[in-house]
Amino acid sequence: MEKAESNNYNITDLMKEEKDLPEGSYKLGFKSVTSRGYRIDEWTGSWVATALVYQIVSGIVLFFYYSQIDPYHSTLYMIDDVPFGHIILTSHLYMAYAMIALVYFHMMRQWFVGTYRGKWRWLQWMLGVVLFLLTIFTAILGYMLANTAIAMAAVHIGILFMQRSVMGRILPGNLINWLEAILIGNYTTPALFSHLLALHVAVFTSLMLGIFVVHFMLFERSGLASDKPKKGEMIPWFPTNLLYAMFSGIVLVGIILIFAAVFPQTLTLAYGSLAYGTFPVPDWYITPVYKLMDVAGYGLGTGGVPLLIGILMFIFLLPFIDRYHNKGVLERPWITAFGIFMLIGIAVMTVWGYSQPGLSQTRLMTLYLWWTITFISFITVYAMRFAKRDGELIENN
Amino acid sequence: MANDKNYIPEPEKRAFLKGAGLSIAALMIGGLSVERYVVPKDRGVPVMDNFPLAILEDPSGNRITTDDVIKYAAASPSSTSTPILVFNYPLQDEPNFLLVLKGVKITTPDRSLVPSSGYSPIPPSSKAPMDGIIYTSYGGSNYSIIALSGICQHLGCVPPFLDYHPGNSIPFESKLIGYQENAPNTPAQWPNYGLIYCKCHGSQYNPQWGGRNLYNNGPAASPANHSLPQIMLATDSNNHIYAYGINSSNAVIRTHLQFPNGETYGSQVKSEDLTGGTAIRTSRSPTAYPSSLVTGDITSSSSAKILSTSSLDLNANSSGIILYRTSVVSNENVNGMDWKGSFSGSTSNNKL
Numbered sequence: 149m150e151k152a153e154s155n156n157y158n159i160t161d162l163m164k165e166e167k168d169l170p171e172g173s174y175k176l177g178f179k180s181v182t183s184r185g186y187r188i189d190e191w192t193g194s195w196v197a198t199a200l201v202y203q204i205v206s207g208i209v210l211f212f213y214y215s216q217i218d219p220y221h222s223t224l225y226m227i228d229d230v231p232f233g234h235i236i237l238t239s240h241l242y243m244a245y246a247m248i249a250l251v252y253f254h255m256m257r258q259w260f261v262g263t264y265r266g267k268w269r270w271l272q273w274m275l276g277v278v279l280f281l282l283t284i285f286t287a288i289l290g291y292m293l294a295n296t297a298i299a300m301a302a303v304h305i306g307i308l309f310m311q312r313s314v315m316g317r318i319l320p321g322n323l324i325n326w327l328e329a330i331l332i333g334n335y336t337t338p339a340l341f342s343h344l345l346a347l348h349v350a351v352f353t354s355l356m357l358g359i360f361v362v363h364f365m366l367f368e369r370s371g372l373a374s375d376k377p378k379k380g381e382m383i384p385w386f387p388t389n390l391l392y393a394m395f396s397g398i399v400l401v402g403i404i405l406i407f408a409a410v411f412p413q414t415l416t417l418a419y420g421s422l423a424y425g426t427f428p429v430p431d432w433y434i435t436p437v438y439k440l441m442d443v444a445g446y447g448l449g450t451g452g453v454p455l456l457i458g459i460l461m462f463i464f465l466l467p468f469i470d471r472y473h474n475k476g477v478l479e480r481p482w483i484t485a486f487g488i489f490m491l492i493g494i495a496v497m498t499v500w501g502y503s504q505p506g507l508s509q510t511r512l513m514t515l516y517l518w519w520t521i522t523f524i525s526f527i528t529v530y531a532m533r534f535a536k537r538d539g540e541l542i543e544n545n
Numbered sequence: 546m547a548n549d550k551n552y553i554p555e556p557e558k559r560a561f562l563k564g565a566g567l568s569i570a571a572l573m574i575g576g577l578s579v580e581r582y583v584v585p586k587d588r589g590v591p592v593m594d595n596f597p598l599a600i601l602e603d604p605s606g607n608r609i610t611t612d613d614v615i616k617y618a619a620a621s622p623s624s625t626s627t628p629i630l631v632f633n634y635p636l637q638d639e640p641n642f643l644l645v646l647k648g649v650k651i652t653t654p655d656r657s658l659v660p661s662s663g664y665s666p667i668p669p670s671s672k673a674p675m676d677g678i679i680y681t682s683y684g685g686s687n688y689s690i691i692a693l694s695g696i697c698q699h700l701g702c703v704p705p706f707l708d709y710h711p712g713n714s715i716p717f718e719s720k721l722i723g724y725q726e727n728a729p730n731t732p733a734q735w736p737n738y739g740l741i742y743c744k745c746h747g748s749q750y751n752p753q754w755g756g757r758n759l760y761n762n763g764p765a766a767s768p769a770n771h772s773l774p775q776i777m778l779a780t781d782s783n784n785h786i787y788a789y790g791i792n793s794s795n796a797v798i799r800t801h802l803q804f805p806n807g808e809t810y811g812s813q814v815k816s817e818d819l820t821g822g823t824a825i826r827t828s829r830s831p832t833a834y835p836s837s838l839v840t841g842d843i844t845s846s847s848s849a850k851i852l853s854t855s856s857l858d859l860n861a862n863s864s865g866i867i868l869y870r871t872s873v874v875s876n877e878n879v880n881g882m883d884w885k886g887s888f889s890g891s892t893s894n895n896k897l
Contacts, residue, residue: 297706305701305745308701325584326579326583329583329585333585420889422876
């Protein structure tokens with residue numbers, strides 16, 4: 149007779165290093181770091197993870213009160229009648245903004261530091277790009293859910309995009325019919341918002357969560373890129389790493405809650421209402437893409453969409469495009485210049501798109517813009533390289 | 546066993562291949578049949594056989610007349626904007642503008658209004674939508690009532706993003722793109738009585754030319770590649786207004802292509818007949834349909850045409866033609882008339 153196993157109630161044992169795994173077992177590890185790893189710029193990912201967790205928790209609360217039958221008024225109800233509803237809804241919105249901003253920050257940090265190569269980091273980077281897209285799509289779905297005028301404009305644009313873009317023209321009709329039915333139902337209001345809600349709270353969020361877990365475990369497998377593990381100097385993952393991540397996360401949540409309390413969200417014009425002069429602008433994370441279409445200069449089909457796909461493919465394949473042997477930011481001048489180009493481009497497109505959304509620009513204007521940004525990007529990198537070399541020469545002499 | 550380098554797992558390999566093949570076959574068969582389990586049964590099925598005959602009402606349910614519309618639109622002649630008038634047709638959530646073009650009479654097609662340069666002239670016999678001369682409109686000598694789809698042909702933006710701007714309130718963005726009030730060499734290029742402008746992506750339409758898309762005129766192109774569809778209006782002897790169809794000679798409402806020969810405007814417009822939506826409300830008294838409708842310039846009886854309902858090409862059942870109702874809603878109250886409301890189909894009562 150074999151004895152039944154006794155329960156282990158010491159949760160900290162889960163974090164203990166296991167040395168006696170049988171052959172064929174696999175271990176998911178949490179890596180320890182040296183004290184040099186505890187720098188805030190090494191932890192940009194923990195903020196994004198915190199934002200994801202906060203969105204799930206606050207989203208569940210909002211989910212209790214949302215109604216697909218009357219989306220706009222149920223949102224109004226959350227603001228006016230649910231206890232703490234206004235601050236939960238506002239913080240959900242602001243944390244979504246913060247999450248997108250932090251994803252950009254997280255991505256650009258890895259871009260400049262060059263931590264997308266080596267070990268499993270290439271895969272981690274590519275999954276990160278997928279997570280970036282999922283974050284944007286989930287955000288857009290969330291902003292559609294309120295049934296405001298701007299939300300329905302986005303829905304209509306999305307539907308027509310499917311019908312008229314590459315999808316509608318190339319894929320067989322049955323498949324498009326099936327896809328549209330899955331994504332939007334039969335076009336009636338309750339069906340449309342049931343579908344959008346399911347996509348927002350279940351489909352995209354689950355995908356994001358699943359890929360995030362793989363992204364995170366790959367990081368734990370590879371460890372900090374800039375950290376050099378040294379025997380005797382490692383600080384155990386539990387509880388130090390966990391607490392460090394949690395405390396920085398709590399600071400983020402605190403900042404968002406303060407903003408949500410000081411600047412509560414106002415619901416824009418309901419879909420169907422008519423008004424002069426009150427035109428809501430799309431959310432800021434959409435305006436760069438929106439403006440990119442305006443300044444593409446050659447129309448959506450021939451200019452904007454291929455340009456957008458090209459930029460995304462470049463980012464996605466960055467670990468393989470970067471063939472430089474060295475890792476330093478100035479040792480990879482073209483990659484760094486492209487990074488600066490991205491930074492300026494996104495900032496310019498966001499601000500411009502927010503002030504003049506949907507206003508087509510001339511081709512000449514477009515050319516001036518892109519060449520100016522390209523010039524600035526490359527001149528700064530090469531100027532810094534020359535300055536660095538001069539400094540080294542002076543030092544050596 | 547497994548550590549032996551010479552070991553070849555033949556039976557397992559075969560079983561795996563069999564399993565994989567079966568799975569792929571099952572996926573293919575299942576994939577073919579899955580569509581009907583996922584796609585709603587009412588998808589792709591027309592909501593109604595033909596365009597409905599709908600009487601225009603105010604949000605309280607009172608039938609409106611041409612005089613009401615003219616009075617409403619003339620309410621603030623000195624202001625920089627006129628009240629927006631919108632009604633759903635042919636289905637819910639498909640808004641249309643009810644426009645009163647001031648100082649313009651468009652009952653007779655006027656070729657002089659169509660620019661000779663910039664557009665290739667298309668003979669009227671052609672079905673092409675760009676000839677800009679197929680109109681049906683109603684109203685007094687100084688006003689013309691016209692109904693145009695409020696769904697932008699570019700990417701489907703609706704009012705208030707797509708909006709009619711009278712001549713004294715042309716938006717700044719539109720001027721930036723190319724609208725010139727007094728363009729010396731192109732007198733017919735830009736309408737001085739205003740234009741329909743879409744805030745989403747800058748599409749511009751000329752309401753006088755039957756919602757014709759003004760593309761490639763300015764320094765930057767208007768993105769839409771179709772004209773705004775025109776809603777066919779008719780009036781009865783009480784001057785009540787009816788919508789009875791969409792002028793297919795002009796353009797097609799997005800996703801509602803009604804052509805006997807199918808698609809004529811390129812692969813990007815799908816051929817669907819009144820599918821994908823919810824019907825507008827029917828009349829409280831279904832039998833009270835008009836026996837005759839008048840169309841044409843109602844101020845001059847000589848040019849007015851009497852149309853029977855059969856000439857409108859509407860389907861009738863045993864109890865006659867079903868009369869539908871659609872509410873004309875506005876952004877403001879005018880002259881004691883309260884038409885303020887919402888065109889959203891999600892609210893059962895269009896009163897806000």
